[in-house]
Amino acid sequence: MTVQTILQHSFRIAQKDLTELFRNRLGLVLLIVMPLFMMIMVGFIYPSNGTITGLQVGVVNEDQGYNGNTNASLSFLMGLQGINNQTHMLVMTNVSSLADLKDQVQRGAIEGGIMIPANFSQSLMSGQQGTIIIVSDESNPQISATIKGALTGVFNVMSQQLAIHNVRPLNATNSLAVVQPYSIQSQGVVNGNPSYFDFIAPGIMAMTVMMSVMTGLPVAISQEKEVGTMDGMMVAPVNRLSILLGKTIAQTGRGLIQGVIILALAIGIFGVAIQGSILLVFALLLLGVFSFVGLGIVVTSFTKDQETAQMLMMTLMFPMMFLGGVFFPIQQMPWYMQDISKFLPLTYASSALRKVMVLGAGIPQISTELIVLIVFGVVMIAIALPVFKRMMIR
Amino acid sequence: MANESIIQVDHLTKMFKKFTAVDDISFDVKKGEIFGLLGPNGAGKSTTLRMLSTLSRPTKGTATIGGFDTVKNDTEVRKLIGIVSEKMIIYNRLTAKENLSFFGSLFNIPKDTLNKRIDDLLELVQLTKFKDAQVGTFSTGMRQRMNVVRALLNMPQVLFLDEPTLGLDPQSSVEIREFVRKLNQEQGTTVIITTHMMLDADLLCDRIAIIDHGKIIALDTSTNLKKIISGGDTMIIKLEIANLTPTMVATVKALSCADAVTQENSTTLHVIVHGEEAFDSIIDSIRKTNGKITSMANLQPSLEDVFLHITGHEVRDSADQKIKQEHGPGKRFGAAPSRVR
DSSP: OOHHHHHHHHHHHHHHHHHHHHHOHHHHHHHHHHHHHHHHHHHHHSOOGGGOOOEEEEEEEOOOOSSSOOHHHHHHHHHHHHHHHHHOOEEEEEOSOHHHHHHHHHHTSOSEEEEEOTTHHHHHHTTSOOOOEEEEOTTSHHHHHHHHHHHHHHHHHHHHHHHHHHHGGGOOSOHHHHHOOOOOOOOOSSSSOOOHHHHHHHHHHHHHHHHHHHHHHHHHHHHHHHHSHHHHHHTSSOOHHHHHHHHHHHHHHHHHHHHHHHHHHHHHTTOOOOOSOHHHHHHHHHHHHHHHHHHHHHHHHHOSSHHHHHHHHHHHHHHHHHHTTSSSOGGGSOHHHHHHHTTOHHHHHHHHHHHHHHHOOOGGGGHHHHHHHHHHHHHHHHHHHHHHHHHHHO | OTTOEEEEEEEEEEEETTEEEEEEEEEEEETTOEEEEEOOTTSSHHHHHHHHTTSSOOSEEEEEETTEETTTTHHHHHHHEEEEOSSOOOOTTSBHHHHHHHHHHTTTOOHHHHHHHHHHHHHHTTOGGGTTSBGGGSOHHHHHHHHHHHTTTTOOSEEEEESTTTTOOHHHHHHHHHHHHHHHHHHOOEEEEEESOHHHHHHHOSEEEEEETTEEEEEEOHHHHHHHHHTTTEEEEEEEETTOOHHHHHHHHHSTTEEEEEEEETTEEEEEEESTTHHHHHHHHHHHTTOOEEEEEEEOOOHHHHHHHHHSSOGGGGOOHHHHHHHOSOGGGTTOGGGGO
């Protein structure tokens, strides 16, 4: 049997599989809906700090003023209001006392509060620090930290302005340099301000393609075995390799379709920008498929029916999803988890895709990932082929 | 060349772990013959067929088809064979034509030839006007016809049929049987058919191998197999007794000349007996229990009787409920519904 006939047969099998796929309307819809849900869910659930608005905050002003005049706290609150008008981060309501403020936090009416103590003006005017108390909701650490961070930021700006005003009489050329001698500027590798979407989009693409191949292949093969149609191919003078290759081509096609859908959604709806070469992105997706195919075949060969194959795939995929650096940065995991993630091909696929899409990296910058993916793919296929052949002959 | 054998099976054995599904069987199938493998479920018929059609590898022994070894020359063997199994090899989401053109392309048939052949085959089973409809919308009978012509795309010299009438209504079963016979007569296709249905085997097959527990226990033409019974001193007697009681049945069963007794309905007994005194003994014993014999007949043996006689158990002993229902009261066994139970 020549290479040509083997390829011809595998293309016919792939064509047949894809025709079946496109005839399955519901399956086709799910093929598009699944990545869309994934993007929407993970994209919108994980907020970046800049996007938080409308936090309910109570304000208690107990300032008794200095010499019967409460200027200091009022101008502080006006300053706060001025900044908030630009960011819309807080929605402020006046609350009568600290006890009332705590009560409202407990009831969940507000998410935190600010309290200005009675001696605020007095302290400022007598050359001391004016203290402001931030009340936060400890039952929700994330919101609590956000409010603390947001208010601290606002207060820093206001303290700075006050300080600049105070040191002006010293006749310094630059009063900011006196108040805050160090200036920090942060600069990324590329222009723009990547959002969480930019972080997850490459990972989700890699993951979807992986899932497509790893679940699609065992199901496609064991389903045909169960229904009996596999016998029809097996009694024809067709090389076993053609069956495997044909199925792989079809599943790769399916995975790539999903990958393209995600890419289009990411760019069109979520405003993700691709810094690197789009061709390299596709090449990486294909390489990702190649590295997962062997694993998919091994699983197919070791399971007798569809149900078991799917369960085994799920068991393998969950750790990959969470340890592969798709949703969470690997660096934030404990060391032993980081070590496990080093053995997962998804880690390298998503890392390489991210480097290309977000950082505009080229082939030299992702050479490690490329080598790992190729080696993993070759080793898995070398294991898979003999195992698969044995299973088919049984 | 009528006696030239196209299939040679030599000490073929298949073991699954410790279980021996096919136990050292040997037989030849002649060119142009319809050969039946008859036996209960689990007897090893399908496993034998899978080994012959290269789908399964023998543990021991060899088989050749058209001179090619089924293991060493599997590709050559595959070019010669077609297989129709109980599980329909057909894709529901493809149209009739797409199905045939997909399977045909796997045999490297030139496109024009293939298209012509597909049209002819669809015409042959009267599915031409449904050729662009998805097979999933077909009735079971239509799908089985598709399944059969699918196996004929490469014009096989040997056609394997694995329980082809299982799950079909009587009319579709007749259609399939007629089709197979026609194919055999007009094209000279050699047919190997496995079945647990005596009717299929009796009506279709030139020769029948009876398989039980992985071994061939008898191999001959249907007529010769029946002579095992009618040739000896064994007889099958059908008795109509107006006032048949359980006591009478028990009495007959207890007779030393009675090999097997089955009650067909409330007034009929079916008895396999041996010995010259058999008639007398039975009539005596029924009279003693005040039975009124309204009629008595010496029946021609059926294959079922042959199987019962050789193995000592009924074909359906090991068959499951599903098959019992499908096999049910019908045709030849129409008069014997209670034996099913």
